Amino acid sequence: MIMRICIQPVGDVNDEILKFLKKKFGEVFGMCEILPKIDIPIYAYNFSRGQFNSTLILKSLPTVEDIVLGVTEVDIYADNLNFVFGEAELFGKRALISLARLRPEFYGLPPNKDVLKIRALKEAIHEIGHVLGLIHCENKRCVMSFSNSIIDVDLKDWRYCKKCLKKLQDRGIYISI
Numbered sequence: 001m002i003m004r005i006c007i008q009p010v011g012d013v014n015d016e017i018l019k020f021l022k023k024k025f026g027e028v029f030g031m032c033e034i035l036p037k038i039d040i041p042i043y044a045y046n047f048s049r050g051q052f053n054s055t056l057i058l059k060s061l062p063t064v065e066d067i068v069l070g071v072t073e074v075d076i077y078a079d080n081l082n083f084v085f086g087e088a089e090l091f092g093k094r095a096l097i098s099l100a101r102l103r104p105e106f107y108g109l110p111p112n113k114d115v116l117k118i119r120a121l122k123e124a125i126h127e128i129g130h131v132l133g134l135i136h137c138e139n140k141r142c143v144m145s146f147s148n149s150i151i152d153v154d155l156k157d158w159r160y161c162k163k164c165l166k167k168l169q170d171r172g173i174y175i176s177i
């Protein structure tokens with residue numbers, strides 16, 4: 001089974017990260033392309049918080065044949081949460097991740113592209129998992145475990161655990177992971 005993932009840069013996004021995700025998605029899901037960037041919707045900005053509403057950005061993404069993953073550099077939040085690493089439509093078509101809090105510099109550490117790449121991959125595979133119908137997994141090593149902090153992100157693998165993979169396979173979704 002081949003799925004096409006479309007990567008949608010929202011605003012200016014680091015090209016090296018986009019290309020890395022494209023390569024990995026090609027291996028895992030079959031096909032991937034990077035769409036021309038779109039602007040961050042200004043109405044999604046919350047002045048009192050100094051952050052963007054993740055749901056509004058998610059809803060601004062185009063719908064494509066299979067799955068679209070929005071990638072943005074701005075810090076995002078969702079209702080009742082101080083921030084989110086990403087958001088997705090469960091059993092839908094659209095997902096979104098933010099690189100803002102995946103960057104080591106956010107935590108006062110030196111920039112590190114390799115660290116950023118693997119974190120972005122984990123959060124992207126996690127949100128795509130929601131699009132494919134997966135809910136959060138209690139296995140802290142599984143990519144579908146909920147990440148409350150960057151420590152949780154670093155703790156988990158970028159792959160789905162056996163149980164989550166089985167759930168996908170039961171619905172006829174076979175991926176190379």
Ligand SMILES: [Zn+2]
Pocket residue numbers: 126130136146
């Ligand atoms: Zn989640």
Ligand SMILES: [Zn+2]
Pocket residue numbers: 137138139142143144145160161162163164165
């Ligand atoms: Zn799992």
